[in-house]
Amino acid sequence: MTTVRISDDALALACGAEAVAAAFAAAGCTVERVSSWGMHWLEPLVEINGVGWGPVSPARVGEIVAGGADDICIGPIAAHPFIIGQQRLTFARAGKTRPLSLEDFAASGGWSALTRARAMAPATVIGEVLASGLRGRGGAGFPAGIKWRTVAEAPASHKFVVCNADEGDSATFADRMLMEGDPFQLIEGMAICAHAVGAARGYVYMRSEYPHAIAKLKAAIALAAEHIAPFEIEVRVGAGAYVCGEETALLNSIEGKRGEVRAKPPLPALEGLFGCPTVVNNVLTLAAVPHILSEGGAALYARLGVDRSKGTMPIQLAGNIRHGGLYETAFGISLGDLVNRIGGGTASGRPVKAVQVGGPLGAYVPPSQFDLPFDYEAFAGADALIGHGGICVFDDSADLAALARFAFEFCAAESCGKCTPCRIGSTRGVELIDRIRVGGKPQADAVERLPQMHNARKAGRSREEELALLDDLLEAMQFGSLCALGSFTPYPVRSALKHWPEDFA
Amino acid sequence: MNRAERLAAILADFAKVEGALLPILHEVQAAFGCVDAEAEATIAAALNLARAEVHGVVSFYHDFSAAPDPRPCLELCGAEACQARGVNALLAAARQAAGERVRVKTVYCLGVCSAGPAARTGDRLHARLDEETLVNLVNAL
Numbered sequence: 001m002t003t004v005r006i007s008d009d010a011l012a013l014a015c016g017a018e019a020v021a022a023a024f025a026a027a028g029c030t031v032e033r034v035s036s037w038g039m040h041w042l043e044p045l046v047e048i049n050g051v052g053w054g055p056v057s058p059a060r061v062g063e064i065v066a067g068g069a070d071d072i073c074i075g076p077i078a079a080h081p082f083i084i085g086q087q088r089l090t091f092a093r094a095g096k097t098r099p100l101s102l103e104d105f106a107a108s109g110g111w112s113a114l115t116r117a118r119a120m121a122p123a124t125v126i127g128e129v130l131a132s133g134l135r136g137r138g139g140a141g142f143p144a145g146i147k148w149r150t151v152a153e154a155p156a157s158h159k160f161v162v163c164n165a166d167e168g169d170s171a172t173f174a175d176r177m178l179m180e181g182d183p184f185q186l187i188e189g190m191a192i193c194a195h196a197v198g199a200a201r202g203y204v205y206m207r208s209e210y211p212h213a214i215a216k217l218k219a220a221i222a223l224a225a226e227h228i229a230p231f232e233i234e235v236r237v238g239a240g241a242y243v244c245g246e247e248t249a250l251l252n253s254i255e256g257k258r259g260e261v262r263a264k265p266p267l268p269a270l271e272g273l274f275g276c277p278t279v280v281n282n283v284l285t286l287a288a289v290p291h292i293l294s295e296g297g298a299a300l301y302a303r304l305g306v307d308r309s310k311g312t313m314p315i316q317l318a319g320n321i322r323h324g325g326l327y328e329t330a331f332g333i334s335l336g337d338l339v340n341r342i343g344g345g346t347a348s349g350r351p352v353k354a355v356q357v358g359g360p361l362g363a364y365v366p367p368s369q370f371d372l373p374f375d376y377e378a379f380a381g382a383d384a385l386i387g388h389g390g391i392c393v394f395d396d397s398a399d400l401a402a403l404a405r406f407a408f409e410f411c412a413a414e415s416c417g418k419c420t421p422c423r424i425g426s427t428r429g430v431e432l433i434d435r436i437r438v439g440g441k442p443q444a445d446a447v448e449r450l451p452q453m454h455n456a457r458k459a460g461r462s463r464e465e466e467l468a469l470l471d472d473l474l475e476a477m478q479f480g481s482l483c484a485l486g487s488f489t490p491y492p493v494r495s496a497l498k499h500w501p502e503d504f505a
Numbered sequence: 506m507n508r509a510e511r512l513a514a515i516l517a518d519f520a521k522v523e524g525a526l527l528p529i530l531h532e533v534q535a536a537f538g539c540v541d542a543e544a545e546a547t548i549a550a551a552l553n554l555a556r557a558e559v560h561g562v563v564s565f566y567h568d569f570s571a572a573p574d575p576r577p578c579l580e581l582c583g584a585e586a587c588q589a590r591g592v593n594a595l596l597a598a599a600r601q602a603a604g605e606r607v608r609v610k611t612v613y614c615l616g617v618c619s620a621g622p623a624a625r626t627g628d629r630l631h632a633r634l635d636e637e638t639l640v641n642l643v644n645a646l
Contacts, residue, residue, distance in 0.1 A: 010616065010617065010630055011616075011617045011619070011620055011630075011632065013630060014617050014620065014623065014630035014631055014632035014633075015620060015632050015633060040617075040619040040620050041619070041620075043620070167616065168613065168614060169614070170584030170585040170586045170587075170613065170614045170618060171584075171585060171586040171618045172614075172616075172618070173616045173617065173618055173619070176616040208531075208568055209612065209614065209615055209616065209625070210616060211628040212628075212630075236527065236528070237527070237528070237531060238527075238566075238568075239527060239530070239531065239566030239567065239568035239569060240566055240567030240568040240612070241565065241566050241567060242613060253527060254524050254527075255524040256524040256525060256526030256527055256552075256562065257526075257562065258561050258562050258565040259565060259566070260565075274523065274524070316618070316619070317619060318586045318618035318619045319585065319586040319589035319590060319618065319619075319621075320589040320590055321619065324618075324619025324620065325619055347590070356585055360584065360585060360613075390586075390618070392585050392586045392589055392618065393589060394589045395589075398589065403585065403588070406585070406588070410584075410613065413613075414613070416565075
């Protein structure tokens with residue numbers, strides 16, 4: 001009997017994988033549900049004896065079973081150019097294993113890093129993480145080993161490992177794919193971290209927009225309980241607040257409070273969850289750990305990448321892109337390579353106008369800067385950021401002024417409200433962009449004209465004066481906000497203004 | 506089980522959980538379609554909090570509501586990646602099909618950003634939407 005492998009990743013399901021799987025079952029095939037290869041334009045992707053077809057609709061199932069449908073056959077999947085160009089360490093199992101099969105996990109090297117780490121002294125484990133050069137994959141890029149060492153050395157009776165799975169950035173989905181496709185790897189990484197820092201309990205804080213990932217991870221934690229005991233992991237589900245992806249807001253949310261950002265210091269590594277020393281790491285950071293802790297893994301990891309950006313980054317190609325999906329590769333690849341050579345340009349076939357890298361708080365980068373290497377410092381030097389590794393492509397129909405306005409709107413909708421630059425500045429920003437687009441403000445408004453508004457200006461403002469005011473506002477937000485939501489919103493706005501001033505006319 | 510018993514059962518389930526307020530609110534929202542003032546007061550008493558503290562949390566998060574909305578709901582992604590794939594051009598048709606009967610809620614990111622425009626109905630995800638499939642989706646709710 002023919003065995004057919006089809007992903008049960010949320011994206012495949014959203015593209016109709018369930019109906020395709022049912023059609024193969026009805027045709028007498030054995031259907032195996034596996035993780036996604038990450039070639040999203042081909043989903044639902046069907047694999048029979050290593051050969052792939054995609055995207056498959058139920059109507060094509062009969063032909064495929066009969067050995068036909070050559071027009072959608074992509075040949076051996078593992079040899080596809082999109083796959084062979086990658087260096088998959090964190091996503092080594094993508095497409096190859098059944099997500100909730102302990103058997104598949106163990107057969108592909110699962111638990112061996114945990115066994116090895118537990119035979120080592122905690123300080124030695126941390127030493128290997130330091131040697132690998134692994135930096136936090138959530139966006140800030142803080143060295144993971146230093147964070148772990150801080151927690152390990154903090155004197156306390158209780159410590160926690162918290163996995164930040166509140167992947168709210170648009171154009172990112174690597175956390176979701178990892179948790180749905182290879183949940184045991186994340187669990188193994190958390191258990192290694194717990195051993196290294198001396199934590200007995202871990203939490204995964206996941207956004208409520210990911211129902212499939214929540215179900216998969218909860219099931220995986222139950223299955224893996226005996227492998228990680230006495231360490232325990234609990235999944236906590238967010239409630240639709242983007243700002244809870246900020247680590248201190250996230251901790252407040254787990255504690256049952258409003259997701260308001262905390263002032264730092266104290267660092268969460270010293271006073272985190274319930275006041276105890278806490279490691280807060282992103283899904284991809286923790287999922288990279290089993291590879292690093294395998295024999296020789298740290299040295300291999302440190303050899304990949306460039307400068308201070310070591311190892312691999314699971315990059316997410318999204319938005320208006322022909323070949324969207326997950327592309328894990330060593331740091332240093334150019335942005336143009338990612339967008340044009342690998343991503344195939346826009347899905348609409350029109351020219352690329354801008355790409356936003358790093359989610360809603362990331363800068364818009366024009367094609368003239370496509371030689372930028374994917375590297376934390378290189379991006380920072382170009383007033384941009386890598387963030388969580390999401391790349392969102394826009395074609396020439398995009399209106400960058402509207403997108404800059406949206407950045408402010410989004411900040412206003414998601415601001416936790418604790419600090420003034422973010423809470424109020426975001427709304428003032430929306431108003432300013434609206435005024436700039438209509439050429440300024442002809443006269444003072446009703447409130448400004450009130451006699452008691454002594455300091456308010458009684459005349460209107462020209463477009464140039466409004467632009468200067470916007471610059472002031474952006475500076476206040478960038479340097480006066482408590483967390484990245486307020487202080488990074490200027491990135492998309494400034495980059496749009498700088499590279500596409502004509503859109504603001 | 507009446508309302509009060511149901512709420513008591515939820516609170517009992519989380520009696521030993523540290524930081525239980527969010528999980529409790531999720532359960533209450535799922536069971537009653539909202540977290541109203543009466544539920545807030547009961548939850549506050551059980552957790553030894555002021556009602557204001559519970560209300561502060563309920564009103565902070567987008568997932569909780571103070572009053573029930575019995576209409577079926579379509580969550581349409583309005584984030585940048587779906588904008589790049591043209592979701593804004595579909596909004597008018599979706600709103601027209603929805604009318605007052607269906608609630609169309611904008612959410613920011615459903616995590617299928619390479620295959621937008623995307624929407625969610627209950628726990629089902631829908632990708633690669635165009636005007637026709639989106640309107641059909643609304644009409645089927």
